[in-house]
Amino acid sequence: MLNQYKIDSFFDEMMIQKDQPKPHYEHFYQMLHRFSVEVLHEKNETAQLSFLRKGITFTVYSDSVGTERTMPFDFVPIIIPSQNWHRIERGMKQRVKALNLFLEDIYHDQEIINDGIIPRELVEQNPYYYHEQASGLNIPYQNHIFLAGIDLIRDEHGEYRVLEDNLRNPSGMSYVFQNRYVMRQVYPELFFEHTIETLEHQLSELHQALMTHVPANSLSPEQPCAVLLTPGSYNSAYYDHVFLAQQMGIELVEGRDLLVRNDIVYMKTIRGLKRVDIIYRRIDDDFLDPDAFDPKSVLGVRGLLRAYQKGNVTIVNGIGNGVADDKAMYAYVPDMIRYYLDEEPIIPNVETYFLRDEKERAYVLDHLNELVVKNVGASGGYDMLIGPHAEEEEIAVFREKILEKPGQYIAQPTIKLSRAPAFQGGRFYPCHVDLRVFVMSGADSHVLPGGLSRVALKEGSLVVNSSQGGGGKDTWVLQERGNGHA
Structure with missing residues (x-):
């Protein structure tokens, strides 16, 4: 079935060349040959149905309607040898540590700005910089980033690079566990010859990290009460919210379930009010508190910011994190690593052009058909130009957007994203992939x-986001030695 599979000039996760898999894929490749197309097709259908039955959906918003869909699943896993994973792990911890130090700095002494490493206007004019609301706070462990989702790609040489930082409300962790569950249920044969790092205790790790964020004035620091604050069932990531709250054993609440009295947050229960110490919020800053942010918000809790500022409740991820995961700030993260840690970045960025810079803007405008252009405030694959795949009309539209608001866009070379086999429609074909790595921080x-390995299932597409037709794959980190289970 892999006879028609094309390697081309892209780095392939699984194959060296036709009929020759990479050493860490050898067992998997041999097992594939035991299945017929009919059996694989049947298993594929069973896997998709499993997601549907469990209600694992997300919402795609168009101009007028929201449509619920299941995340398409592809059974060919991304397999990462242990030595590669150790480097990723070190690189992710290094990056998140520097980003957290940056957030602590810009909301306190602003040394990185005063030392001229990062332009002041890039911080102060950032729409996600909440100086008034978040400055000078003393938060547990000075930790602004409870959960980070860092998106990695591999270029044509197989080198890992960071594509994007997600430090506000990174979603998708539930899919990591559901992808593993489906693989174990539908493709149990594939696990027999692989010793894979387990996911079994990872949600306990997440829960432990959450519970370390005890606010300064908690009355029960040994047994703090934590809740997950969701915008509700119409949110595109609602399944993620439900799954994480259930698995961590904390209450899932909406804004109307909480109230603030005397600058203390309480949850309404059938037994009366219960004090809340820690809020894992999945609501954007603007909607958290109508008194402090958007007065029209009906999703948040009136008075929440005052309780936060007085040390009576902890909000994770921290307010104002968006200034650090802005796509324009992304280009400065290597400088943050050097400045705060006195280290070179373990995993580099993708080269980035600042369109507020006249020379770089001129270059980009002359090469729009070769580059990727992104809105610094957008996510999910929206308001993005992929030059080599774009029509002339679309390029002309982006030219006008850049000229009108150059600071709103960045540009990057079109990287030859690595590919991996996907099995859809009864055949294998190469699809581009990326990897969202989750970093949990507390003590x-x-x-x-x-x-979460994401795959662009539309043939030839570079966009892996589920809202743009992407799907998911299970991600296996091979153990070095000894026995393990998935």
Whole structure:
């Protein structure tokens, strides 16, 4: 079935050349030959149905309607040898540590700005910089980033590079566990010859990291009460919210379930009010508190910011994190690593052009058909130009957007994203992939082994986001020695 599979000039995760898999894929490749197309097709259908039955959906918003869909699943895993994973793990801890030090700095002494490493206007004019609301706070462990989702790609040489930092409300962790569950249920044969790092205790790690964020004025620091604050069932990541709250054993609440009295947050229960110490929020800053942010918000809790500022409740991820995961700030993360840690970045960025710079803007405008252009505030693959795949009309539209608001866009070379086989429609074909790695931080940092491998299932597409037709794969980190289970 892999006879028609094309390697081309892209780095392939699984194959060296036709009929020759990479050593860490050898067992998997041999097992594939035991299946017929019919059996694989049947298993593929069973896997998709499993997601549907469990209600694992996300919402795709168009101009007028929201449509619920299941995340398409592809059974060919991304397999990462242990030595590669150790480097990723070190690189992710290094990056998140520097980003956290940056957030602590810009909301306190602003040394990195005063020393001229990062332009002041890039911070102060950033729409996600909440100086008034978040400055000078003393938060547990000075930790602004409870959960980070760092997106990695591999270039044509197989080198890992960071594509994007997600430090506000990174989603997708539930899919990591559901992808593993489906693989074990539908393709149990594939696990027999692989010793894979387990996911079994990872949600306990997440829960432990969450519970270390006890606010200064908690009355029960030994047994703090934590909740997950969701915008509700119409949110595109609602399944993620439900799954994480259930698995961590904390209450899932909406804004209307909480109230603030005397600058203390309480949860309404059938037994009366219960004090809340820690809020893992999955609501954007603007909607958290109508008194402090958007007065029209009906999703948040009136008075929440005052309780936060007075040390009566902890909000994770921290308010104002968006200034650090802005796509324009991304280009400065290597400088942050050098400045705060006196180290070179373990995993480099993708080269980035600043369109507010006149020379770089001129170059980009002359090469729009070769580059990727992104809105610094957008996510999910929206408001993005992929030059080599774009029509002339679309390029002309982006030219006008850049000229009108150059500071709103960045540009990057079109990287030859690595590819891996996908099995859809009864055949194997190469699809581009990336990897979202989750880093949990509390008293210390921990990296979820593997992460969410996302795949651009539309043939030839470079966009892996589920909202743009992408799907998911299970991610296996091979153990070095000894026995393990998935």
